[in-house]
Amino acid sequence: MPKKLPKTDVVIVGMGAAGGVAALPLSNAGIKVTGIEAGGWLSPRDFAPDELRNGVRNWPQSVQKAAGEAPTVRATSNDVAVQGGHPMMNAVGGTTMHYWAQSWRLNPWDFRVVSGTRERYGSHRVPADSTVEDWPFGYEELEPYYDKVEYAVGISGQAGNVQGAINPAGNIFEGERLRDYPMRPLRSSPFTDLMSEAAHRLNWNPFQGPAAITSELYDGRPPCQYHGFCNKGGCHVRSKSSTAFTTIPKAIDSGNLDVVTFARVVNIVTDNDGKVTGVDYIKGNETFFQPADVVLVASYAYENVRLLQLSKSRAFPNGLSNNAGQVGKHYLSHHQGSPVLALYPKDLHNWYGLPAQGVAIDNWADDNFDHGDLDFIGGANLWVHTDRKPMSAAKMSTFGESRNWGSEWKAFIMENADRGNTSYIQKTTLPYEGNYLDLDPLVKDPLGFPVTRITARYRENEKRIAAFASDKMEQWYLEAGATKVIKTGPGNAMGATTHAYGGTRMGNNSETNVVNQWGFSHEAPNLGILGASVMGTSGARNPTLTVQALAWRSAEYLANNWRSMVG
Amino acid sequence: MAKNSGKKDTQPDDPPHNLSRRNLLKGAGIVGAAAVGSTAASQVIAQDSPQTYQASSPAALEALEALTAEEAETLEAICDCLIPSDENGPGAKEARAVHYIDRSLASNNRDSRHNYMVSLAAINDYAQKTRGAPFYQLIRDHQNSILSGVQMSKVPGCAPSGSGFFNMLRNHTIDGTFSDPYYGGNQNFVGWDMIRYPGIRLTASETEVAQGAELEPNHQSAYDNETYTKMARNIRMSNRGGSGNA
Numbered sequence: 018m019p020k021k022l023p024k025t026d027v028v029i030v031g032m033g034a035a036g037g038v039a040a041l042p043l044s045n046a047g048i049k050v051t052g053i054e055a056g057g058w059l060s061p062r063d064f065a066p067d068e069l070r071n072g073v074r075n076w077p078q079s080v081q082k083a084a085g086e087a088p089t090v091r092a093t094s095n096d097v098a099v100q101g102g103h104p105m106m107n108a109v110g111g112t113t114m115h116y117w118a119q120s121w122r123l124n125p126w127d128f129r130v131v132s133g134t135r136e137r138y139g140s141h142r143v144p145a146d147s148t149v150e151d152w153p154f155g156y157e158e159l160e161p162y163y164d165k166v167e168y169a170v171g172i173s174g175q176a177g178n179v180q181g182a183i184n185p186a187g188n189i190f191e192g193e194r195l196r197d198y199p200m201r202p203l204r205s206s207p208f209t210d211l212m213s214e215a216a217h218r219l220n221w222n223p224f225q226g227p228a229a230i231t232s233e234l235y236d237g238r239p240p241c242q243y244h245g246f247c248n249k250g251g252c253h254v255r256s257k258s259s260t261a262f263t264t265i266p267k268a269i270d271s272g273n274l275d276v277v278t279f280a281r282v283v284n285i286v287t288d289n290d291g292k293v294t295g296v297d298y299i300k301g302n303e304t305f306f307q308p309a310d311v312v313l314v315a316s317y318a319y320e321n322v323r324l325l326q327l328s329k330s331r332a333f334p335n336g337l338s339n340n341a342g343q344v345g346k347h348y349l350s351h352h353q354g355s356p357v358l359a360l361y362p363k364d365l366h367n368w369y370g371l372p373a374q375g376v377a378i379d380n381w382a383d384d385n386f387d388h389g390d391l392d393f394i395g396g397a398n399l400w401v402h403t404d405r406k407p408m409s410a411a412k413m414s415t416f417g418e419s420r421n422w423g424s425e426w427k428a429f430i431m432e433n434a435d436r437g438n439t440s441y442i443q444k445t446t447l448p449y450e451g452n453y454l455d456l457d458p459l460v461k462d463p464l465g466f467p468v469t470r471i472t473a474r475y476r477e478n479e480k481r482i483a484a485f486a487s488d489k490m491e492q493w494y495l496e497a498g499a500t501k502v503i504k505t506g507p508g509n510a511m512g513a514t515t516h517a518y519g520g521t522r523m524g525n526n527s528e529t530n531v532v533n534q535w536g537f538s539h540e541a542p543n544l545g546i547l548g549a550s551v552m553g554t555s556g557a558r559n560p561t562l563t564v565q566a567l568a569w570r571s572a573e574y575l576a577n578n579w580r581s582m583v584g
Numbered sequence: 585m586a587k588n589s590g591k592k593d594t595q596p597d598d599p600p601h602n603l604s605r606r607n608l609l610k611g612a613g614i615v616g617a618a619a620v621g622s623t624a625a626s627q628v629i630a631q632d633s634p635q636t637y638q639a640s641s642p643a644a645l646e647a648l649e650a651l652t653a654e655e656a657e658t659l660e661a662i663c664d665c666l667i668p669s670d671e672n673g674p675g676a677k678e679a680r681a682v683h684y685i686d687r688s689l690a691s692n693n694r695d696s697r698h699n700y701m702v703s704l705a706a707i708n709d710y711a712q713k714t715r716g717a718p719f720y721q722l723i724r725d726h727q728n729s730i731l732s733g734v735q736m737s738k739v740p741g742c743a744p745s746g747s748g749f750f751n752m753l754r755n756h757t758i759d760g761t762f763s764d765p766y767y768g769g770n771q772n773f774v775g776w777d778m779i780r781y782p783g784i785r786l787t788a789s790e791t792e793v794a795q796g797a798e799l800e801p802n803h804q805s806a807y808d809n810e811t812y813t814k815m816a817r818n819i820r821m822s823n824r825g826g827s828g829n830a
Binding site for chain 1: 665666667668670672675692728731735754755758759761762763764766767775776778779780781782784785786787788789790792793794795796797806807809811812
């Protein structure tokens with residue numbers, strides 16, 4: 018029997034990007050929160066600028082709960098699923114410790130893909146096998162929460178639309194904002210300047226992208242030092258606005274957040290009426306039952322879905338909140354592959370800089386351009402950034418100019434190590450029939466529980482965007498003086514990724530969605546779900562800020578309606 | 585032509601007394617540091633096989649942790665083909681990529697140990713059959729042609745395949761030449777100098793970025809910053825770039 022602990026008001030499963038944000042409005046409202054985290058605390062001292070340890074040996078993700086439960090992947094239900102790696106990490110702060118920290122708001126079109134497409138082009142333009150729905154609300158509803166998170170966490174960026182005033186230095190396609198970002202954007206670099214100038218010549222609208230990284234002193238944290246080991250590494254001066262250095266310490270200071278580390282939630286417990294009563298977790302070799310009035314699951318898309326699917330009970334024989342059979346459905350992993358590579362005839366000065374220090378083009382994203390003569394909907398955000406490290410530079414493509422070893426190759430990398438660039442292109446990705454998450458029938462995690470099985474593949478819409486965006490990227494590179502460009506193809510199976518969406522989709526229709534418009538289960542009302550698993554569309558940009566805005570909104574709703582929801 | 589070609593302080597035949605003790609420790613990593621005192625023993629080894637290592641070679645100062653002597657010799661020859669010491673300056677040999685690989689096969693990369701054992705033996709067998717001598721005794725042209733055969737999976741017996749082994753070995757050789765010297769390769773920063781990487785800095789100013797490859801290499805390991813070592817127990821983080829990297 019699990020050891021029963023004293024009851025708490027709210028359990029949050031996972032103290033990462035989403036749970037770490039939700040804890041703050043709850044604890045500020047005087048609600049007692051227990052945050053259960055599979056990892057531990059890390060400090061700036063842990064984040065050495067060490068490309069081998071971080072980038073090649075995957076130090077941040079190794080020896081972790083997530084590493085032992087990597088999903089298996091297959092393209093269709095006729096294939097055998099194979100286990101790969103897992104990009105996420107367990108720690109207080111979660112993957113906000115080692116992510117690139119790009120912090121975008123979705124564009125307004127992303128909330129209304131179906132109606133927006135119908136109005137402009139006709140319903141027939143939505144792919145027939147897609148299960149996409151409009152969000153239950155528009156961008157305007159989420160705007161105040163984007164704003165709260167941008168200021169609470171600390172985002173730097175250049176606004177493009179403050180209360181309708183368009184500023185061409187920012188993203189002219191973004192939704193209307195209440196106010197500017199709290200910090201100016203990260204500085205540009207010789208390379209991003211080169212790319213911005215080229216984009217202007219093409220009559221595109223380049224801008225410095227938003228980042229959860231301080232560009233100036235903010236809330237007691239120093240500005241970014243631009244040394245450039247963000248990717249799979251945390252920040253040595255806490256400039257990266259991880260929840261571990263922002264909202265979580267503040268919630269703890271309120272006296273209402275208790276963080277339990279190295280604890281693995283294995284079951285969400287429900288009573289016979291279908292009400293959630295708490296969670297079972299394993300810490301060390303003991304199992305505990307933590308009773309709570311409300312459980313918020315915030316453990317990343319794959320684990321959110323898996324935990325529900327594993328939590329079977331009399332009220333929910335097919336897994337928690339799954340009586341409508343929607344848990345695991347509408348899954349998508351963001352199409353962020355198919356990069357375009359470029360070689361320049363001169364050094365780019367990219368040895369110091371970071372992935373979030375980049376310049377974006379949104380002209381070919383979402384519905385920011387006319388799709389009348391095209392054969393897809395949505396689009397891509399084009400991103401180039403300043404970040405080069407010696408080992409990955411030495412492993413660069415030789416662009417057909419040399420074989421990849423020997424004296425000839427050595428001469429090539431001596432000349433070109435700082436002359437190559439790889440773009441990052443994020444594409445609208447839709448949910449489809451036949452793309453889903455379930456429990457793998459064969460592969461188990463170290464505790465003996467089945468891991469998640471991904472069955473998903475990109476369809477024509479994503480591949481057409483990839484081809485279209487690759488051409489645009491090639492055009493941009495060539496305009497900026499690149500002498501060689503390689504396009505890498507359309508992409509195929511949707512492997513485990515840092516941008517996983519769906520599985521517990523949000524929507525008013527309980528037949529096709531797991532949570533309501535506030536993020537709480539249609540079937541178990543005191544179960545809330547936080548994370549991109551509630552998102553039904555991807556947009557063409559990183560999900561974290563949207564995840565955090567949604568988490569804040571769900572938490573605030575819970576705090577404001579505590580009496581009626583908990584009763 | 586790259587600016588660092590022919591850099592005087594990284595010539596292949598520099599005896600170790602030209603290296604500072606600090607750099608020697610850095611190149612060797614912690615294990616190597618412990619082995620510095622064992623010069624007498626390594627002199628004996630060196631005398632036993634004078635055709636393999638010069639007594640003055642830093643490699644002779646240390647034990648092999650994972651590889652056998654013949655595997656190490658074969659690997660030295662392969663790595664020298666992959667990233668040669670040539671008229672453009674030092675390569676994998678001076679970086680001590682094999683030292684790095686040996687250490688890694690006893691630790692992080694131990695799962696690859698079997699493939700090295702099988703494949704290096706297969707390559708030597710093939711060299712013996714086709715050229716009448718083990719790989720490391722062949723002339724460079726013959727070595728290169730056998731290595732091309734491995735890359736194209738035409739040399740039998742490699743694991744997991746010829747191209748699979750080649751790609752892994754190429755990656756490891758690059759890792760050993762260009763990773764932080766803490767791990768036992770990139771000795772004297774020859775890898776970073778080769779590609780004109782000016783070194784790890786905890787702070788990079790706009791001026792420094794603008795200088796690009798003109799920036800003076802600082803020849804710093806990440807772990808020259810005590811912030812990241814166990815020595816840092818009592819160090820408080822300052823608000824500007826850890827313990828500094830001056």
